Each structure stands twice: as structure tokens, then as C-alpha cells.
Amino acid sequence: MKTEKNLENQKRVRWRTFLKDVFICSLGSYGGPEAHYGVFTDQMVIKKNYLTEEELVELIALTGILPGPSSTQTIVAIGYKMGGPLLALLTMLVWALPVLILMTLLSFLSEFLGNMNISQDGLRYIGPMAVGFIAVAAYHIGRKVVTDKITTLLLLLGIIITYSIREPWIYPLVLILGGVVSIIVSKEKNLWNHVKINPPWRYLIVFGIFAIGGILLNFIWNNRIVYLFESFYRYGYLVIGGGQVVVPLMYSELVEVNKFMTNQEFLTGYGLVQGMPGPMFSFSAYAGGMAARGGGVVTQILGAMAGGIGIFLPGLLLIYFIYPIWENLKKIKGIKVALKGVTAVAGGLITVAAIVLMQKNGFMIDNIIVVFITIILLLTKKIPAPLIVILVLIAGFIL
Structure with missing residues (x-):
């Protein structure tokens, strides 16, 4: 009895420690999924050894093919690996809930924020810092995945194609292409051995019930919250490629078609989420709250919840x-x-992400210095990611 209690206490401590590391990842994650992977590599692989570089890259590849928020799915999968469905859910909450709450509150302040001329200068080094995180992740991951001539060529193929074609559909396509090429050139025999997998069909059934049920309920019941939930749920299963890809779809439906908010209000929220840590899909709470205005505080909160959930x-x-x-x-x-x-x-x-993000930020001398300092700090492993973020923010406002 005492042993079981001790094991339970150890498990609780491990979960608490893991969730603290998830929160650290959330605080240090700026700039979209590719930059998030740099933080995951630093915190989850190098510092805490929750999984190997190979396992992380496999998860990145898997979530790159699936629809939905890829970096969120990656960290949730790590939570599932560490403790099953419950820890995966807790991981999701710790990762996304703080910024979802913040973006909900900002939906109430949108008009005030839109009228304020808030300087973005203090955030100008966040981009170069993210490049440093991605570069270190690309270095660690590259050492693990490049093992022969074929993998070297495939890595270069991934760089060339995704740099040349900047479309969301290219990412899953090029990942699948890499797998097909690897199979074609393989000299292995009996590749398709039988394995028992026992899929948990209940989750796919629930997925389908929400998808079809939302459409039907929206058709028979003219309710703003139901409409918002169905719309955002649809965005979640139709989009591959992260927050940058889903935003144009939101803009078209919420601003141009339904006129739930103005162009300026939408762009204000999108600008704000760029400076927030955590998943870019958290913009949905702001958009949902804005779309539900006019029905009172409770209705607006429900709208934000419908968007976020x-x-x-x-x-x-x-x-x-x-x-x-x-x-x-x-x-x-x-x-x-x-x-x-x-x-x-x-x-x-991941290598292309660093190149593209650096191009967007510009090759000014101060940006290059921030990138190199970030890389050095990460490679020495002495300063945690959130502290690097704080230092970069301070440097942005002071300089």
C-alpha cells in the first residue's frame, strides 16, 4: 500500500515537472510552429531528454501531414507519450490556455487598442531570436536525420522545394515524397510485415460527430455561438500548416463575408498575437470574442470559447x-x-524556416548579433528559453 502511494506521488511529481517544462516552452515560443520546434528541441530534448531528436522529428513530420495546429499537436503528442490521454489534455491546457485567456481579454479592449499608437519596436528582436532557436534545432536535428547520401539529398530537396514554392499544400506533399523516395531506393525486403494496431476508433467517431453535428445544428438553429463553433472547428480540420495558413481563411469569412469585425480590428488582433508566446491559433479566441460582440459580456466570452475550443x-x-x-x-x-x-x-x-524568417527580419547588423548571441546561449545550455526571451525584449525596448 505504501509502495503504491509512493509511486503515485512520484507520478504526480513527474507530471508536475513535465507540465512546468510545457509552460516554459509556451513562454519561449514565438513566431509560428517552426520557431516553436526550436524551443521544443532545447527544452524537451536537450535539457530534459523526454524524447530523442529522432522521435521529435518523426512527430514534426506526422503533424506536418495532419490538419490542425502542428506545433500544438506535436507537444500534445509528447504529453501523450509521457502520460497518456489525461496528460496530453493537461499539456494542451498548459500550452494554450494562458494565451487564449489573454486574447479573450484583448477582444474586449480591441477598440481601445486600435486607437492607441502602440510602438512595436520593443518586439523587433523577437524574430532574430526565433531564428537562433530554429538554427540550433536544425543543427541538432540535421545531425540525427542525415545518415547517408540519400538522406542528404532528401534534406537538400526539402530545402530547395519549400524555399522555392511558398504554398501550404507543399509541406505535406514534400514530406510524403521523401517517404516514397526512401522506400523506392531501399534494398530492404519484406517491407510490409503485418502489425496489429487496434486504432481507438472512438476518437475518430467523436471527431466526425462534431464535424457533421456542427454543420447540421448550424443549419437548423440560427445561433451566433453555434455558428462560430462550427466555423472554427471547420478551420481546425481543413487547414494544414499552422496559424499563418488559417488566418486568411478567418479573414475572408469573419471580415469580408459576415462583417463581424472591421479590417482594422482584425489586423489589430493579428498584430497582437505576433507578440504573444504560445500557439498562433490562440488568435481564434480574439476573433471569436469579436464576432460575438453585441450580446453582452457572457455572450462575448462564449464566442471566444467557441473560437478557442x-x-x-x-x-x-x-x-x-x-x-x-x-x-x-x-x-x-x-x-x-x-x-x-x-x-x-x-x-x-526547419532549415528553410530559419532562412525565410531571417529574410523577413532583415540582415541588419543588430539582427545578426541577436541571432548569434541566441545560438551561443542555447548551445552553452546555461540560460533557459524564457530568460532569453526576456533579455531580448529588454534589449528591444532599451535599444
């Missing part, structure tokens, strides 16, 4: 369905061979 729920359910069979799927020799190519291409995608 709606957009994250499909990706969460898909991870709950896929991850439990993922480890067994990898036991199939053909899948294992394909993963060598997929992860090599994924390494190329």
Missing part, C-alpha cells in the same frame, strides 16, 4: 486517434524505411 479540438482528437497506433505503425519495416526519408525532408523544412 473549436479550432483546437479537431487537432487534439486526431492526435488521440493517431498517436496510440503510431508506435506500432513504426514497427512496420516499410514505415520505418519511409520515416528515414520523411524526417530528412523535415530537417530541410
Whole structure:
């Protein structure tokens, strides 16, 4: 009895420690999924060894093919690996809830914020800092995934194609292409051995019930909150490629078609989320709250909740369905061979993210200095990610 109690206490401590590390990742994650992967590599792989570089790249490749918020799905999958469905849910909450609450509050202040001429200068070094995180992640991941001539060529292929074609559909396509090439050139025999996988179909059924039920309920009941939930849920399962991809879809429907908010109000919220840590999909709470204005405080909060829950729920359910069979799927020799190519291409995608983000920020001398200082601090492993973020913010406001 005493032993069971001790084990339970140890488990609670481990979960608490893990969730603290998730919160650290959330505080240090700026700039979209590719930059988030740099923080995950630093905190979850190098500092805490919750998983290996190979496992992280496999998850990045898997979530790159799935619809939904890719970096959120990646960290939720790590939570599932560490403690099953409950810890995965807690991981999701710790990762996303703080910024969702903040973006909900900002939906009440949108008019005030829109009228204020708030300087963005203090955030100008966040981009170069994110480049440093991505560069270090690309270095660590590249060392693991490039093992021979084929993986080297696939990494270069990933870099060239995704740099040349800046469209969201190219990412899953090039990942699948990497796997196909790896299988074609493989000399392995009997690639498709039988493995028992037992998929948890209940999660896929729930996924379908929400998708179809939302459409039907919206059709028969003219309710703003129901409409918002169905819309954001639809965004969550139709979009591959992260927050930058879903924003144009939101803009078209919420601003141009339904006129729930003005162009300026939408852009104010989008500008604010750029300076927030955590997932960019948190913009949905702001957009949902703005779209539900006019019905009172409670209605606006419900609108923000409909946006936040709606957009994250499909990706969460898909991870709950896929991850439990993922480890067994990898036991199939053909899948294992394909993963060598997929992860090599994924390494190329992360490298391109650093190049593109640096181009967007500009190659000014101060930006280059911030990138190199970030890389040095990460490689020495002496300063945690949130402290680096604080130092960069201070430097931005002082300089």
C-alpha cells in the first residue's frame, strides 16, 4: 500500500515537472510552429531528454501531414507519450490556455487598442531570436536525420522545394515524397510485415460527430455561438500548416463575408498575437470574442470559447486517434524505411524556416548579433528559453 502511494506521488511529481517544462516552452515560443520546434528541441530534448531528436522529428513530420495546429499537436503528442490521454489534455491546457485567456481579454479592449499608437519596436528582436532557436534545432536535428547520401539529398530537396514554392499544400506533399523516395531506393525486403494496431476508433467517431453535428445544428438553429463553433472547428480540420495558413481563411469569412469585425480590428488582433508566446491559433479566441460582440459580456466570452475550443479540438482528437497506433505503425519495416526519408525532408523544412524568417527580419547588423548571441546561449545550455526571451525584449525596448 505504501509502495503504491509512493509511486503515485512520484507520478504526480513527474507530471508536475513535465507540465512546468510545457509552460516554459509556451513562454519561449514565438513566431509560428517552426520557431516553436526550436524551443521544443532545447527544452524537451536537450535539457530534459523526454524524447530523442529522432522521435521529435518523426512527430514534426506526422503533424506536418495532419490538419490542425502542428506545433500544438506535436507537444500534445509528447504529453501523450509521457502520460497518456489525461496528460496530453493537461499539456494542451498548459500550452494554450494562458494565451487564449489573454486574447479573450484583448477582444474586449480591441477598440481601445486600435486607437492607441502602440510602438512595436520593443518586439523587433523577437524574430532574430526565433531564428537562433530554429538554427540550433536544425543543427541538432540535421545531425540525427542525415545518415547517408540519400538522406542528404532528401534534406537538400526539402530545402530547395519549400524555399522555392511558398504554398501550404507543399509541406505535406514534400514530406510524403521523401517517404516514397526512401522506400523506392531501399534494398530492404519484406517491407510490409503485418502489425496489429487496434486504432481507438472512438476518437475518430467523436471527431466526425462534431464535424457533421456542427454543420447540421448550424443549419437548423440560427445561433451566433453555434455558428462560430462550427466555423472554427471547420478551420481546425481543413487547414494544414499552422496559424499563418488559417488566418486568411478567418479573414475572408469573419471580415469580408459576415462583417463581424472591421479590417482594422482584425489586423489589430493579428498584430497582437505576433507578440504573444504560445500557439498562433490562440488568435481564434480574439476573433471569436469579436464576432460575438453585441450580446453582452457572457455572450462575448462564449464566442471566444467557441473560437478557442473549436479550432483546437479537431487537432487534439486526431492526435488521440493517431498517436496510440503510431508506435506500432513504426514497427512496420516499410514505415520505418519511409520515416528515414520523411524526417530528412523535415530537417530541410526547419532549415528553410530559419532562412525565410531571417529574410523577413532583415540582415541588419543588430539582427545578426541577436541571432548569434541566441545560438551561443542555447548551445552553452546555461540560460533557459524564457530568460532569453526576456533579455531580448529588454534589449528591444532599451535599444
